[in-house]
Amino acid sequence: MSTLFLVATPIGNLKDFSPRAVEVLNSVDYIACEDTRTSSKLLQAYQINKPTFSFHQHNEHKKVDYLTDLLMSGSQVALITDAGMPGISDPGFLASRAAHQKGIPVVVIPGPDAATTALAGSGLPCDRYVFEGFLPHKKGRQKRLKELAEEERTIILYESPNRLIKLLRELGEYFGKERLAAVCRELTKTYEEITRAPLSDLQQNYENRDSVKGEIVVIIAGKKYSE
Template identity: 65%
Template sequence: MSTLYLVATPIGNLSDFSPRGVEILNQVDQIACEDTRTSSVLLQHFQIQKPTFSFHQHNEHRKVNHLVNLLNGGTDVALISDAGMPGISDPGFLAARAAHQNGHTVTAIPGPDAATTAVAASGLPCDRYLFEGFLPPKKGRETRIREIADSDITTVLYVSPHKLVRFLNRFSEFAEPDRWICIARELTKKFEEVQRGQLSELIRIWEERESIKGEFVVIISGKSYSE
């Protein structure tokens, strides 16, 4: 029986990588990477020299068989994404399921992820929250936005920079203008921002931005929340 390690990697600041994460990557036989070029920066920084292979959303179904064959052959494998915990809005679910189905051990090595980092910093209720990840690009998107607008608990979303203003404006069609929102950008990185305010105010602020770049997490309060 072999082990598949799901290793959380830093979401920006390399200093957030845990000593245990480094230890496991040095210990395993092979490392599956969402993007081998991106992961090479992390591996070189920590002087980790192990064979790598790609495991991303476009080849995940095909590479699961390769990964299982490695495990069946007695090889321990670590899976890392570009940032954060594998399987959370990143490849990883299929690998973990297949490893379990084939009788192998699946161990997660915890670390930072953008969702919990952002919701903790938001100042919005986080005793209960719904993680939506990325909304579907087309089919079902409006239904999900309506559900979020009608929800009584905090919702956490990942939003692409070029879709941020469009999302806020669309959300405003179903939610009150005084709905509390927090927009977290580039968490743990040099240009980190955590901006909190009411929906109408944040729409105005971000519409006035000349350019919108970076990784975004949007935290939306429940509809009954007020300050």
């Protein structure tokens, strides 16, 4: 029977790829990639030679039918993202949903993801947390910030380098400048950095830098947390 494999990929360090993930990718007929150019580096590093096709936020609805047609015809298909777990802040969930709707088994090959890696390294409570991904850029952003300011669980946000300072300013405004948080940047890569401090200090830290680069996760303590 055909199976859709959701395969987690390294978030930075290619050595984090699991032997089981390599075995699965070598066994399938096709690999759906968020970006075939990015994925080619990983596949080449592990000498995986399988047909690939793109599956990303700009073509996911069109490619869902293609992917399910492959599965229904008897092909084994794996879905990978540029980094981390398929379905987390990418359209992978559409593929998983479509497979379930067609009665096709879905198997997850676990691995690293930036959200829980940052959470574990932040030194903030990990027992209860809420993952928000990227906040809305415009519509609904202020409302969501107000709601999250009352959240008692640890909060996980994704942000781009060029919008980090704006985010830290907004968090200080809505959450209070003394709310403890951590900015986790370039996780598992050469210049990995976790900076943990009150929001006001984090804002000042990054405003004083010439530039901010890399993939970023921001972890914020819940409303009632104190040290």
